[in-house]
Amino acid sequence: MQADVVIDVAGVGVTRSGGYLVRGIDWRVAQDERWVVLGPNGAGKSTLLNLAAARMHPTTGTVDVLGERLGLVDVNELRTRIGLSTAALAERIAGDERVRDVVVTAAYGVLGRWRETYEAMDERRAGGLLEQLGVAGLADRDYGTLSEGERKRVQIARALMTDPELLLLDEPAAGLDLGGREELVARLAELARDPDAPTLVLVTHHVEEIPPGFTHALLLREGAIVAQGPLDDTVTAENLSKTFGLPLRVDRAGDRFTARSA
Ligand SMILES: Nc1ncnc2c1ncn2[C@@H]1O[C@H](COP(=O)(O)OP(=O)(O)OP(=O)(O)O)[C@@H](O)[C@H]1O
Ligand SMILES: [Mg+2]
DSSP: OTTTTEEEEEEEEETTTEEEEEEEEEEEEETOEEEEEEEOOTTHHHHHHHHHTTOOOOOOEEEEETETTTTTSHHHHHHHTEEOOOHHHHHOOOTBBHHHHHHGGGGGGHHHHHHHHHHHHHHHHHHHHHHHHHHHHHTTTTGSSOOOHHHHHHHHHHHHHHHSSEEEEEEEEOOHHHHHHHHHHHHHHHHHHHTSSSSSEEHHHHHHHGGGGOOOEEEETTEEEEEEHHHHHOOOOHHHHHHHTSSEEEETTEEEEEEEEE
16 A cells, blocks of 8 residues: 555445445545545445544455554554544533643543653643634633534544544534634635645535635445545536435635535
């Protein structure tokens, strides 16, 4: 496998209760790429993300993440190299936890028994990430008192805490109002442009949420790939119409997309 391939999914199917969650998936993500995964409810987007996050194993085919093959590697070690933000993980954050601690505790698993030595450094890094996500002022609030948009940004700061080589975001803009979405898209665009940022994969239902600077798209419908490749060639009216099962018109204004029924 090439050194710069971060995710290599080959001939993958996942079955549960006799049915396919995803099937026939071939997907490669290189280190400097930023991917968006689009598709309707139930298309298999989170399943694919969980494979890439080493949270799930394929039933058939192979998944290599950061040069390690799932099934042959200690997934706990591999997971420390991957930042993941999902609604399911966010639900486990206690409402009375300080925002700063929500971020800093992501480092515990990695640093383990050396944690005490690193405490001051962890605090500084967590503070810096909250700053980068535009929520530094909330560091001493209880997580439970934050708005949905503020929570989403704290969740991303948490996912970045371990300095992951790969960052996976499952519907980071879900539940945000227009202003919240636009702010988040702007933060993600900054991240996408940062050459030191991890490889990025973002799952969404909406082309409006594709941050500028993202390079590739994968479109899923009923567990199968409809199209994948460079963003401009892939996010087309024809492909999106097939993906969502209705005739769509796709417009592009500058580096943003919009879609509506044709
Ligand atoms: N353990 C399971 N057993 C049976 N079916 C499952 C299981 N887990 C997921 N599925 C089904 O697999 C399909 C794909 O699920 P997945 O969560 O990947 O979809 P998704 O594209 O992320 O959808 P959404 O946009 O709603 O989040 C869904 O139909 C879901 O009900
Ligand atoms: Mg999902």
